[in-house]
Amino acid sequence: MTEPDRPPPPTPRRSGGGGLRVGPWLLLLLALALAWVLVDVLMLVFAALLFALILRAMALPLERRAGLSPRLSLPLVLVALVLVVGGAIGVAGAGAVEQMQALRETLPRAWTAFQRWLADYTTGRWLQELWHSAKPFEDWSRLAGLATGTINAATGAIGAAVLLVVLGIYLAADPGTYRDGLLKLVPRSRRELVARTLDAAGRDLSRWLLGQGVSMLLVGALTGIGLALIGMPLLLSLSLIAGLLEFVPYFGPIISGVLIVGVALAEGEGLALQALVVCVAVQQAEGYVVQPLVQRWAVRLPPVLGMCSVLVFGVLFGLPGVLLAMPLMVLTMTLVSELYVKTVIEPQR
Template sequence: MELNRQLIWKLTVIGLILLVLWRVISEPDTISRVLQYTFQLLTPVIMGIAIALLLNTVLSYMEERFSLKRYQGLLIVYVTFIGLLVISAVTLFPRIYSSVASLIEELPFYIRQLDGFVGQLNAFLQDYNETIAQTLDFKRFEERYSGWVETAVLSSVSYVSSFTMTLINFLIGIVISIYLLKDKEVFARMFKRLLYALFPVATAKTTIDIFQEMDYIFKRYIIGKSLDCLIIGVMAVIGLLIIRAPYALLLGVIIGILNFIPYVGPLLGMIPAFIITYFYDPFTAVLVLVFIFLLQQFDGLWLGPKILGDSVGITPFWVITSIIIGGSLFGLVGMFISVPVTAMIQVILSRLIDYRLSRKNLNELL
């Protein structure tokens, strides 16, 4: 009877695996859709876990340093955390909103400027190569792109809706993080009991060690990168104000946020800053381009390594690959979280490879 039950269980698992494989092969986008839906559904929980991981270090330090009770530490940490968010929103958001509104109002000006530039390019091509000019066909540019303003307005409405949903998820995430930190010892004990109940003792210990290492990598990377982006954002705002670039605050915030994405982020921040400034003054745009390039070199060669060190321990190839995969699956959010997630996966694979090699007595040879 016991043998029949085991056979039925194995056949059921194999059947489910084959069903999933068939689904993936017949509809290649299935995994992407399932992952996106799962990610959207669990966004508040993921945010809550992330906030709890970030604030847990501060909470633990305050409890040990000042002998605070749990509710006292939670009150101080969250009042400070929410207070900093409110102060940032009150001081920065109105100015950023004003810059965005002004930018949308001046969009027709940009279109006319771009139309003039394309006209000059068309005339240049006609003078030097009639065939290329006919192939590119830049005529009637303004008619072709006359719907840009309407598209920009619709995109703005979409962004406002997305921002509202993100804000709601963030608020729910804060509530979840409070309960996680309040009973963190309970959750840790439940997790350990579950591991020891399901797996051999050695496997359970190794799993706990892996999670502790991933927790260390995640906190070190997120906190260090946040500090790095804050410094770069402030330096960008100050530099752009000195250069007298338009929308210095908005562009500085964009540069600071996108700097969170390694390698790709600095380029993404450089492009809008150059384009927006170019329509006002090409010479200033060149100064902006040179300034941002030097700022990113300073960050990549000195500031970033000084703050982060080798916090994730993965090569640039895997960093770029993870950013591409994360961006294709989850958009901009996927690009932000791809590096720490890849670092965590690397920890698991590294432990698994070491274990398998040790079983074969190949660690010393490899």
């Protein structure tokens, strides 16, 4: 008697199928972990990319109007930048150095004048008592350590700035090579989408950088004009600081305003009040005149997102995150628009 036919045993599932499903997510997690470890390097590369976009934006008119090749237009831009910076240093360099030195000597007097001003008010005296009770510099070894750390940080910042410039020049010299290399890491079915996203990100960041550069230049110029009208000392250095700090949204103008008013307070309360009026007037002009004009052709970032970007990226990445908060938010908005809104949300409508 023959045995009935038995059904064939189930074919065991190969682990390769599960590995194919888990593999991409595992690679993504590993990439995120590696990015977190190398966050300082990535921030430096991002800053170099912004510098490369500035160089490309300056070289592009030479290529379009003069018909120059990228290999020739970029060296001309670099030579022009060196001449402009060298000329500015030659014209105002000695005065700027002297004013920076005078500013460093003035700050202790400004702090003393500020303390005397606080002592005239009840709330001010309470703040002074709170400050002295904290005793932030009672341990002089901590103060020495802070000074040493500041010197080391400044030295590291100089080295990072040099590396940033070198990386930016290489990226601007041949952007197509790096773009094509990045696209080769993407599956063929997604290359068109990623290429479009990269182009949109470069366009939006370039427009934001151009608008921010115009805002910084105008804020520095308006601050210098206003301070000159009231007879403010250290005019050049304070105007330069105000223009540079305009790059940091919301908090930068506050810091520059406090510095200007503090320096003016060392000369007298009347000058401090006039300096406060100048700072407020410049910020009002920047908010209601400069920004509306710039935002006609530059990227407009909602105020809430701008402020949140400084807080979020500052917590995540420290001081580099604060300095690069706005371009990081511009990049984030572009990625969300191209990779999610246009590819997921809009096709469903």
